[in-house]
Amino acid sequence: MKAPDQLIQGCLRQDRASQKQLYSEFAELMLGVCYRYTKSVADAEDVMQEAFVKVFKNLHQYKGDGELGAWIRRIMVNTALNYLKRNSKYQGDLSFDNVSLHPVADDDPQMLLDTRELVSLLRQLPAGYQLIFNLHAIEGYTHVEIGQLLGISESTSRSQYSRARALLITWIKKNYSDNKLQSYV
Amino acid sequence: MYNGEFEKQVQEKMEGLKMAPSANLWDRIEQDLPRKPRRRKMVVLLLLLLLGGCGLIWMLSQVLDKRADGLSSTVQSGNTADAVKHNNESAVFQPQVKNDSTGQADNVQENTAVQTHRGIDNKTSIPFVAADKQAEADKHKIAAAITSGVNTAPGNLSGQGIQPSATASNGIHDERANSNTLLKQRVSNKGRTKISVIQQPSVYDDPMNITAVDVLSPADAFSAELLYGPRASINKNLLPSKNLAVHSAEVIAASKNANRHDRKKWYYGFTLSGGLSKQVSNPLYFSSGNGQVAFLGIGGPPPSADSSGVGQQNAKPSAAFGAGFYILKPVNKRWSIQAGLSYEYLSYTSRVGRRIDSAAGYYVNGVQLYAGNYFQPVSFFSNAQVVSSQNYMNRLHLLRLPFEVQYSLGKKRQWSLLGGISAGYLLGSNALVYNSSPQLYLSSPEAFNKLLFSLHTGISYTSQKRYPVSAGLRLSYGANSFIKKTINDQHLVSSQLFLNIPLKR
Numbered sequence: 001m002k003a004p005d006q007l008i009q010g011c012l013r014q015d016r017a018s019q020k021q022l023y024s025e026f027a028e029l030m031l032g033v034c035y036r037y038t039k040s041v042a043d044a045e046d047v048m049q050e051a052f053v054k055v056f057k058n059l060h061q062y063k064g065d066g067e068l069g070a071w072i073r074r075i076m077v078n079t080a081l082n083y084l085k086r087n088s089k090y091q092g093d094l095s096f097d098n099v100s101l102h103p104v105a106d107d108d109p110q111m112l113l114d115t116r117e118l119v120s121l122l123r124q125l126p127a128g129y130q131l132i133f134n135l136h137a138i139e140g141y142t143h144v145e146i147g148q149l150l151g152i153s154e155s156t157s158r159s160q161y162s163r164a165r166a167l168l169i170t171w172i173k174k175n176y177s178d179n180k181l182q183s184y185v
Numbered sequence: 186m187y188n189g190e191f192e193k194q195v196q197e198k199m200e201g202l203k204m205a206p207s208a209n210l211w212d213r214i215e216q217d218l219p220r221k222p223r224r225r226k227m228v229v230l231l232l233l234l235l236l237g238g239c240g241l242i243w244m245l246s247q248v249l250d251k252r253a254d255g256l257s258s259t260v261q262s263g264n265t266a267d268a269v270k271h272n273n274e275s276a277v278f279q280p281q282v283k284n285d286s287t288g289q290a291d292n293v294q295e296n297t298a299v300q301t302h303r304g305i306d307n308k309t310s311i312p313f314v315a316a317d318k319q320a321e322a323d324k325h326k327i328a329a330a331i332t333s334g335v336n337t338a339p340g341n342l343s344g345q346g347i348q349p350s351a352t353a354s355n356g357i358h359d360e361r362a363n364s365n366t367l368l369k370q371r372v373s374n375k376g377r378t379k380i381s382v383i384q385q386p387s388v389y390d391d392p393m394n395i396t397a398v399d400v401l402s403p404a405d406a407f408s409a410e411l412l413y414g415p416r417a418s419i420n421k422n423l424l425p426s427k428n429l430a431v432h433s434a435e436v437i438a439a440s441k442n443a444n445r446h447d448r449k450k451w452y453y454g455f456t457l458s459g460g461l462s463k464q465v466s467n468p469l470y471f472s473s474g475n476g477q478v479a480f481l482g483i484g485g486p487p488p489s490a491d492s493s494g495v496g497q498q499n500a501k502p503s504a505a506f507g508a509g510f511y512i513l514k515p516v517n518k519r520w521s522i523q524a525g526l527s528y529e530y531l532s533y534t535s536r537v538g539r540r541i542d543s544a545a546g547y548y549v550n551g552v553q554l555y556a557g558n559y560f561q562p563v564s565f566f567s568n569a570q571v572v573s574s575q576n577y578m579n580r581l582h583l584l585r586l587p588f589e590v591q592y593s594l595g596k597k598r599q600w601s602l603l604g605g606i607s608a609g610y611l612l613g614s615n616a617l618v619y620n621s622s623p624q625l626y627l628s629s630p631e632a633f634n635k636l637l638f639s640l641h642t643g644i645s646y647t648s649q650k651r652y653p654v655s656a657g658l659r660l661s662y663g664a665n666s667f668i669k670k671t672i673n674d675q676h677l678v679s680s681q682l683f684l685n686i687p688l689k690r
Contacts, residue, residue, distance in 0.1 A: 014219065023211055032202035045210055050546060053217045053555065082544045115198045137192040138199050169191065 004068065011059050019056055026069060030076050036122060036134050037080035043087075051079035077139055081149060084127060121171045129164030136161050217553045219630070231526065234586050234608060238524035242514045245522065452513040452653065454688040460681030462505035462531040464579070464616075464667075466674060503532040503578065505679045507585065513685075518598070521591040529609070531581045531677055535617060537626050538562050538574050545627055547620055554629035560617065562624055577626075579616035581667070581677065583609040583637065591645065601645045603659070609637040611667065618668055631669075638664040639677070645685075655685040 010018025030051070034044040054075050062071050122130060131150075135141040136157070141149070143157040150157070509527020516522060538561030546555035560577065589605025611633055617626040645657030663676035 016215065016218075019215075019218065020211060023214065027206050027210070028203040031204040031206045032199075035204055036199065036202070041204070044204075045207055048206065049210060049213050049217070050544075050553075050555065052214045053553075054544070056214075056218055079544065085543070086545060115202050118195065118198050119202060137195050140196075165191070 008059060008062070008064075008068070011056055014056075022055075023052060026072055029069070030072060032119075033073055033076045034080055036119060036138065037077070037084065037131060039123060039127070043083070047080045047083045048076065050083065051076045054079060073139075077135070081131070084131060117175065118172070121168060121175065124171070125164055125167060128160060129167065132157055132160045133164040133168065137165070217555070217631070231584060231586055231610065235524065235526055238586070238588050239512060242512070242522050242524065245514075245516055450515075452687050454511060454686045456509050456511045456525060456527060456683060456685045457507070458527075458529075458659065458681040458683035459504075459506040460679060461502040462677060462679035462681075463502040463533045464500050464675050465678055466676070500533050500535045500579075503534050505529070505531045505681055507681065507683075509585070511685055513591075519593050521593075521601070522589070523591060523603075523605075524588045525586070527585045527587070529583045529585050531583065531679055533579050534576045535579060535626075536574055537577045537617065540575075541625075545625055546629070554618065554620075554627060554632050556627040556629050558627075560626040562619065562626065577617055579614070581614040581616060582612040584612055585609045587641070589641065599647055601647065601655075601657075602642075603645055603657070604642040605640075606664075607639050607641065607661075609639065611635050611637055614667075616667075634665060634667055634669055636665075637667055637677070640664050643683075645683075653687060655683075657683055659683050 007018050007022055011022055027048070031044055031048050034047040034051070035041065038044045038047060051072075055072055058075075062068065122133065125133065132146060135146050135149070136143065143154045143161070146152075146157040147154045507527050507529035509525055509529075511523055511525035511527075513521055513523040540558060540560050542558045544555070544557050545559040546553060548554075585607050586609070587605055587607035589603050591601040591603045594600045594602060613630075614633055615628050616633070617628050618632045619626045639661050641659050641661040643657050643659035645655045647653045647655045659681050661677075661679045661681070663678065665676075666674040667677055668675045
């Protein structure tokens with residue numbers, strides 16, 4: 001196992017063994033990131049493939065001023081965004097126009113769902129909601145940043161997020177009660 | 186408002202989300218990754234090709250030299266044998282050449298080694314010198330013998346195997362070859378030496394098939410002897426009579442009429458070129474629909490055909506230039522071969538739509554094309570999009586290894602036709618490729634063939650012999666598509682003026 005610096009140097013020399021080791025270290029985590037933005041594992045893998053190619057081609061731009069994992073994750077997210085934009089399968093759901101504000105559920109549900117269930121619910125959101133929820137709630141982007149990334153206004157991002165959040169909470173509550181009900185049956 | 190507890194919990198849960206990718210995902214990524222830089226290998230390959238080209242030229246020149254030596258030896262051995270033969274017949278020199286204009290023949294001194302021989306028309310005898318067989322075997326001594334003709338002092342001939350008296354007192358030297366080949370006559374006239382080559386009737390019907398060569402230097406003499414052989418041109422009008430007053434005829438200057446490049450020399454120097462280049466689809470486009478093959482036009486598919494070609498319809502020529510090194514070897518008076526190594530820049534402009542600064546990519550038959558930005562196509566139907574269209578300069582940088590053959594035209598040999606092939610390595614390019622499926626232009630290194638071959642032809646003009654600068658026009662056509670055939674055939678064409686500057690005079 002090579003040290004991170006050696007690994008990066010190897011990747012910069014286009015050394016296949018180093019590149020594969022870097023890939024192996026981050027592949028599972030990054031596929032999880034890609035999976036959250038897409039509707040299928042195949043799409044998630046397409047995104048990750050494209051993103052890893054970018055990682056290796058642009059690794060010289062990584063200055064070591066932050067965690068390598070965070071840098072790679074950012075590339076995954078950006079690649080996923082581009083993928084959604086240019087893929088006709090997602091374009092219908094990515095319309096952010098004519099959005100009205102909806103009441104927000106301010107009571108946070110108790111998170112009894114495991115990660116798999118939560119991801120499953122998240123991926124059932126319309127693509128636009130899913131995207132903005134991912135960016136804001138999980139990646140930590142502000143609404144201003146999301147607006148710039150997606151070419152929408154800050155308020156649109158905010159309202160979309162509110163709707164996504166409300167919908168998700170509703171589903172979680174329902175899912176939780178169903179599960180509890182099932183456990184009592 | 187929400188307090189963020191929900192987001193925090195979601196974040197915590199999502200942090201642990203891990204999924205095992207497919208087993209072949211790494212293989213797919215690996216296919217898309219750029220390979221290790223192969224520049225060193227390419228440089229070695231190009232050097233080997235260059236070396237091979239030079240070797241080929243050298244081998245060709247050796248073969249031709251041997252042929253020339255063979256001719257020279259034939260002439261010499263025939264000369265000697267002939268001399269011996271005629272020595273038996275008549276050992277007394279009889280200068281019977283009539284020479285009204287110069288009277289040089291009358292001044293020739295008799296010598297025991299000087300033989301007489303029957304003239305071409307069997308009526309007139311002309312003198313010749315029987316040279317020593319051993320000494321004359323070497324072709325270089327032919328030149329030396331000719332040199333001695335320039336120097337009228339007998340002392341200069343010693344050791345050359347030439348009978349000193351043959352050239353004494355500005356004498357006439359004639360070397361009669363095998364009676365079926367040719368006769369060479371050297372005339373020394375006030376320090377100016379002339380060579381005449383006379384074809385025998387048995388070879389050519391015309392007994393006066395004569396080419397006279399004005400020899401200005403030993404090197405010229407030797408070149409003239411080799412270059413002007415049985416195929417020498419004729420200038421009968423310059424001969425005053427058929428009565429073999431050959432040495433009195435005005436002569437054709439060898440140095441002016443021979444190949445502009447001395448056949449014994451290698452020429453090398455810099456080459457520069459400049460002009461225009463363009464990308465074209467297949468030059469002839471045929472459709473084989475409905476069981477019939479129909480010619481549809483020149484320049485690739487029409488706009489209404491395969492949309493993968495639409496994006497390249499509006500390409501326009503742009504600047505092209507090159508610089509490099511060349512090496513040239515004349516192989517005979519007409520033909521020369523040239524090789525070299527040069528850098529070449531080719532470009533063309535195409536009309537594209539709006540630039541989108543966002544990553545894009547697509548697969549074409551398993552090849553992934555990817556770029557950090559892309560261009561929309563120009564819509565031919567929407568005025569709104571035409572407004573946002575722009576010119577894009579497609580640039581290509583190549584390393585070329587050309588090999589060409591040149592053929593000299595005309596009597597003065599100043600003009601040459603040339604043709605050849607070159608192997609090129611694409612160093613880099615920003616050229617856009619268009620695909621109709623996502624309807625976008627993008628530039629991706631994966632889209633190009635790295636090894637490019639081209640055919641070229643042209644015409645050149647070569648200046649004076651001693652410093653043969655050449656200039657001309659070269660037309661080049663890319664033999665293989667510079668874009669991988671999975672997308673669309675696209676060939677590079679260029680038209681460039683060039684200048685070859687030798688390094689040494």
